Amino acid sequence: MVREWRRLKKIDDLTYIGECDSEHPAARVFGGHVLAQAMSAAYYTAPEGFYVHAVHCYFIRGGEESIPITYNVKIIRDGRNFAIRYVEAVQHGKVIHLAEFSLQKLASVKDTFSLTPEFPAHVPGPDGLISNITGRHQKVAEGFDARELRGQVTERMAPSLEIRPADLNMFLHGTGGVNQKQYLWIRYKIPVDKTDYMLRHATIVYLSDLELVTTGALCFDDKMFKLQTSMDHSAWIHQYEFDINDWILYEQECVANSNHRSLIHGRLWSRDGKLIMSTSQEALIYKVQPSKI
Numbered sequence: 001m002v003r004e005w006r007r008l009k010k011i012d013d014l015t016y017i018g019e020c021d022s023e024h025p026a027a028r029v030f031g032g033h034v035l036a037q038a039m040s041a042a043y044y045t046a047p048e049g050f051y052v053h054a055v056h057c058y059f060i061r062g063g064e065e066s067i068p069i070t071y072n073v074k075i076i077r078d079g080r081n082f083a084i085r086y087v088e089a090v091q092h093g094k095v096i097h098l099a100e101f102s103l104q105k106l107a108s109v110k111d112t113f114s115l116t117p118e119f120p121a122h123v124p125g126p127d128g129l130i131s132n133i134t135g136r137h138q139k140v141a142e143g144f145d146a147r148e149l150r151g152q153v154t155e156r157m158a159p160s161l162e163i164r165p166a167d168l169n170m171f172l173h174g175t176g177g178v179n180q181k182q183y184l185w186i187r188y189k190i191p192v193d194k195t196d197y198m199l200r201h202a203t204i205v206y207l208s209d210l211e212l213v214t215t216g217a218l219c220f221d222d223k224m225f226k227l228q229t230s231m232d233h234s235a236w237i238h239q240y241e242f243d244i245n246d247w248i249l250y251e252q253e254c255v256a257n258s259n260h261r262s263l264i265h266g267r268l269w270s271r272d273g274k275l276i277m278s279t280s281q282e283a284l285i286y287k288v289q290p291s292k293i
């Protein structure tokens with residue numbers, strides 16, 4: 001049985017407790033899971049008719065999957081057309097995650113003008129592609145070392161999602177540093193009520209943290225890494241209305257790397273070519289240093 005990630009219990013008007021969605025909690029909690037729960041907590045305190053349009057957060061410490069997370073919400077501002085919420089995620093009395101959410105009053109939007117980049121229509125659709133999990137299992141069966149295969153272990157940490165890379169070999173083996181862009185189709189497997197805009201928005205934020213670290217490593221030709229982790233994450237929601245139950249194309253590109261830090265930009269597209277969200281993330285990546293003889 002696949003469990004929904006949004007498992008929040010209200011303690012008081014500004015405090016919520018969240019649980020992990022991994023069926024076998026044994027490691028660090030997925031950062032997107034914490035971010036999505038923080039966003040839900042922020043939404044629960046927001047004025048009616050205000051939608052999150054921008055997110056900025058920091059992943060400070062690794063959270064434990066087996067321990068509930070406390071979300072403390074601070075109301076920074078409730079304006080006429082915009083509101084700001086600040087959310088701390090806490091475990092063992094220590095802050096593991098900080099997030100800021102800016103919300104816009106939907107009724108204040110009067111101008112229908114919009115501008116978006118061109119949809120990457122050359123990318124093959126999801127129907128004929130293999131999932132990252134199936135591809136990983138096939139590679140291991142062929143004799144590849146699982147430790148040398150790239151990609152996050154979503155089978156354990158994000159069981160409610162399915163990912164189908166447009167180029168499975170690039171996703172699992174990298175490009176030898178030649179190409180820094182890849183495309184992923186992602187689908188949330190649990191049906192979401194079309195009228196539940198809070199769950200729809202928080203779910204796309206949940207999946208927006210997926211595999212950016214993997215893309216940040218495309219600039220390297222190494223097979224193994226000592227550490228790969230998200231440091232921060234920003235997201236901007238361009239479309240409030242979209243179908244979270246359908247496949248979403250995640251376009252990701254590593255645009256810079258220095259001092260062990262990769263900067264990755266992303267775009268999330270609906271299947272019919274609408275730009276839903278833009279993202280930006282800095283990932284900390286340490287290569288395995290060669291042994292000294």
